[in-house]
Amino acid sequence: MRTIYFIIQKEFSQFFRDKANIQMLLIMPIIQLILLPMAANYEVKNIQLFIIDFDHSSYSSQMIQKITSSGYIQLAGIGHSYKSGMEALDKDKADILLEIPVGFEKTLIREDEITISASVNAVNGQRASLGAQYLLTILKDFNQEIRTKWVQFPKFKPVPIIQIDHSYWYNPFMNYKQFMVPGILVILLTMIGANMSALNLVKEKEIGTIEQINVSPIRKHHFIIGKLIPFWILGQVVLSIGLMVAWLVYGIIPVGHISLIYLFSSVYLLAILGLGLLISTIAHTQQQAMLISFFIMMIFVLLSGLYTSIDSMPKWAQFITKLNPIAYFVQVMRMVIMKGSGFKDILPHLLSVLGMAIVLIPWAVWNYRKKS
Amino acid sequence: MKQFLIFVKKEWLHILRDRRTLFILFGMPVAQILIFGFALSNEVKNSKIAILDHSNDAVSQYLIQKIEASNYFEIVENLDSDLEIDAVFKKGNVRLVLVFEPAFSEKLLNQHEASIQLISDASDPNVGTTLVNYCSSIINDYQNELLGTTKLPLRIKAEVRMIYNPQLKAAYNFVPGVMAMVLLLICSLMTSVAIVREKELGTMEILLVSPIKPALVIISKTIPYLILSFINICSILLLSYFVLDVPIKGSLVLLLGESTLFIITSLALGMFVSSVTTTQTAAMFGTLVGLFMPTLMFSGFMFPVDNMPVPLQLISNILPSKWFFYIVKSVMIKGLGFYAVWKETLILIGITVFMFVVSIRNFDKRLVL
Numbered sequence: 001m002r003t004i005y006f007i008i009q010k011e012f013s014q015f016f017r018d019k020a021n022i023q024m025l026l027i028m029p030i031i032q033l034i035l036l037p038m039a040a041n042y043e044v045k046n047i048q049l050f051i052i053d054f055d056h057s058s059y060s061s062q063m064i065q066k067i068t069s070s071g072y073i074q075l076a077g078i079g080h081s082y083k084s085g086m087e088a089l090d091k092d093k094a095d096i097l098l099e100i101p102v103g104f105e106k107t108l109i110r111e112d113e114i115t116i117s118a119s120v121n122a123v124n125g126q127r128a129s130l131g132a133q134y135l136l137t138i139l140k141d142f143n144q145e146i147r148t149k150w151v152q153f154p155k156f157k158p159v160p161i162i163q164i165d166h167s168y169w170y171n172p173f174m175n176y177k178q179f180m181v182p183g184i185l186v187i188l189l190t191m192i193g194a195n196m197s198a199l200n201l202v203k204e205k206e207i208g209t210i211e212q213i214n215v216s217p218i219r220k221h222h223f224i225i226g227k228l229i230p231f232w233i234l235g236q237v238v239l240s241i242g243l244m245v246a247w248l249v250y251g252i253i254p255v256g257h258i259s260l261i262y263l264f265s266s267v268y269l270l271a272i273l274g275l276g277l278l279i280s281t282i283a284h285t286q287q288q289a290m291l292i293s294f295f296i297m298m299i300f301v302l303l304s305g306l307y308t309s310i311d312s313m314p315k316w317a318q319f320i321t322k323l324n325p326i327a328y329f330v331q332v333m334r335m336v337i338m339k340g341s342g343f344k345d346i347l348p349h350l351l352s353v354l355g356m357a358i359v360l361i362p363w364a365v366w367n368y369r370k371k372s
Numbered sequence: 373m374k375q376f377l378i379f380v381k382k383e384w385l386h387i388l389r390d391r392r393t394l395f396i397l398f399g400m401p402v403a404q405i406l407i408f409g410f411a412l413s414n415e416v417k418n419s420k421i422a423i424l425d426h427s428n429d430a431v432s433q434y435l436i437q438k439i440e441a442s443n444y445f446e447i448v449e450n451l452d453s454d455l456e457i458d459a460v461f462k463k464g465n466v467r468l469v470l471v472f473e474p475a476f477s478e479k480l481l482n483q484h485e486a487s488i489q490l491i492s493d494a495s496d497p498n499v500g501t502t503l504v505n506y507c508s509s510i511i512n513d514y515q516n517e518l519l520g521t522t523k524l525p526l527r528i529k530a531e532v533r534m535i536y537n538p539q540l541k542a543a544y545n546f547v548p549g550v551m552a553m554v555l556l557l558i559c560s561l562m563t564s565v566a567i568v569r570e571k572e573l574g575t576m577e578i579l580l581v582s583p584i585k586p587a588l589v590i591i592s593k594t595i596p597y598l599i600l601s602f603i604n605i606c607s608i609l610l611l612s613y614f615v616l617d618v619p620i621k622g623s624l625v626l627l628l629g630e631s632t633l634f635i636i637t638s639l640a641l642g643m644f645v646s647s648v649t650t651t652q653t654a655a656m657f658g659t660l661v662g663l664f665m666p667t668l669m670f671s672g673f674m675f676p677v678d679n680m681p682v683p684l685q686l687i688s689n690i691l692p693s694k695w696f697f698y699i700v701k702s703v704m705i706k707g708l709g710f711y712a713v714w715k716e717t718l719i720l721i722g723i724t725v726f727m728f729v730v731s732i733r734n735f736d737k738r739l740v741l
Contacts, residue, residue, distance in 0.1 A: 039669040090706060119535050126414040169491060191661055308414060313413075338495040
């Protein structure tokens with residue numbers, strides 16, 4: 001027990017001696033936690049519309065008026081040729097190019113029907129389809145206005161109407177920050193936990209100090225426990241600071257019980273540190289350790305459901321998320337912080353991550369012994 | 373010049389000897405482009421929903437069937453009372469609950485009005501609103517069915533063409549984004565570490581007192597990585613073309629040229645990091661934590677830059693990946709020529725030169741001291 005205590009003491013003094021460590025571990029994550037969530041907003045707004053009006057009739061200008069006053073769509077420009085419109089699309093200056101044909105008003109009145117064409121920049125498919133939807137809805141409304149002005153409908157014919165009421169629970173104001181901050185905190189915590197532990201051990205290998213430890217009377221498991229505990233504590237500290245930042249900067253207070261978050265993070269950190277440890281037994285140099293952990297991390301982060309919904313991933317990717325500790329923690333954070341989920345709700349996730357810790361740490365220890 | 377080439381050769385052998393790193397270096401982009409090309413998308417589909425049908429009659433059943441038939445929804449639970457809604461959300465799987473009022477079809481047919489309540493878990497605002505929209509439009513379609521097909525007068529029809537990406541594939545947006553991210557991170561990580569390692573081990577001093585200029589020493593370190601990264605670019609492009617079906621519409625030469633420029637920018641970034649750090653841990657950590665998340669968030673392929681607050685939009689301008697993302701999108705997906713991306717190219721060159729100058733100055737200073 002005393003041995004472990006001394007190793008921990010050594011690790012801590014080594015850690016705090018290097019100012020860069022403190023900057024990397026504490027200051028940078030906080031700055032990121034403050035800045036990054038402000039960028040995270042999927043909402044599709046400010047659709048830029050470029051209009052080519054070949055008609056210049058009162059209808060066409062009414063229509064333009066109607067579209068641009070909707071709030072969703074902004075006028076990026078008005079051109080006189082198709083070419084100028086395509087240029088705006090090419091340069092990302094416009095999302096949609098709307099052409100109003102010659103004789104728009106006349107044809108509409110004479111032939112009861114007219115087609116106008118819209119070209120949508122679809123490189124980003126989601127933005128494109130939503131933008132098109134906005135435009136079509138506005139056009140439909142405009143169409144209806146003209147119709148009621150011109151045509152006398154046959155008086156009252158009852159049609160069945162389905163009323164759709166909708167309510168948004170847990171986040172009625174659609175605040176993206178509440179959604180993103182807990183997730184980003186998880187990522188920062190993970191990067192620190194996995195990378196620092198992986199690098200730390202490999203460094204001893206690379207510099208050669210691990211040989212000394214191996215020949216010293218320190219038991220291997222003491223050594224490993226002594227290595228893991230400091231990072232475990234640091235992880236909890238980073239989490240606490242992060243939760244404070246979330247509260248002070250973004251006003252996020254967990255609806256559920258905060259102890260659930262700590263309970264989960266204490267198990268989670270074991271799994272992540274185990275992963276870092278395993279990586280360090282595989283790698284020979286810090287560079288390798290970093291590359292391997294970066295490789296795994298990048299896949300885990302992007303497949304964690306932080307950015308894109310897990311439900312919409314293909315089956316094989318959903319399977320990977322089952323083995324992805326980050327995915328569980330991101331989900332648990334959101335559940336506890338936003339919905340107030342309880343112990344029973346997070347229990348399956350907790351058990352999965354516990355299982356990972358139980359597999360990873362002995363695996364790493366076993367691998368470590370075999371190597372040295 | 374001859375000495376310089378010898379230095380390059382030395383570095384080259386150094387990298388080739390390390391099989392494990394090489395494997396990761398080549399394997400990483402391949403794995404990533406495949407995973408992200410296939411798995412990531414902003415679309416919302418297969419969402420799990422629950423039904424609370426107080427009426428359980430022909431119309432409600434018909435509507436439920438219609439909703440299940442669309443590939444946006446997957447019904448996982450049938451609830452019996454309002455009290456269960458909160459519990460089912462808290463467990464975390466269900467995103468939307470549809471509540472049919474009692475005697476739904478009777479009300480619809482006799483009183484001509486019936487109501488459906490859509491309750492969505494908006495803890496994820498994007499999924500929450502999207503699902504409500506999808507579901508409402510399916511219900512509206514049904515309502516139109518009830519109305520029958522009377523031809524309305526004075527119709528304005530809109531013909532919508534999706535250009536550049538008619539099938540609305542997510543990969544068209546993600547491939548350029550992943551290219552920017554993977555190249556930036558791999559290149560800057562590799563150079564930053566390669567230089568700092570010499571510092572940490574003390575061999576940098578030896579290199580700096582060698583007869584060739586410090587700048588050349590450092591450049592010779594980056595050249596092997598330039599070659600490796602170029603091979604990486606080619607494998608990424610081959611994969612996205614043949615496996616992900618993302619076309620290369622513009623000039624391949626231009627695309628490769630711009631990519632090379634971006635590789636050089638990233639290498640310069642790595643040099644910059646290594647000129648301000650002293651340990652490998654700090655260098656790698658700085659590169660990784662400092663670049664990975666910001667690149668992901670600010671380069672525009674995940675979140676629209678327009679939505680960000682103005683100060684963040686300004687920050688995003690100093691990120692090389694933002695400009696490269698725009699260039700790849702324009703050349704590869706839209707098929708535009710150099711005239712469309714010359715400004716962005718100049719910005720990348722500017723960033724590169726700036727970082728080279730600053731980092732070489734930093735190294736020179738160390739030599740004088």
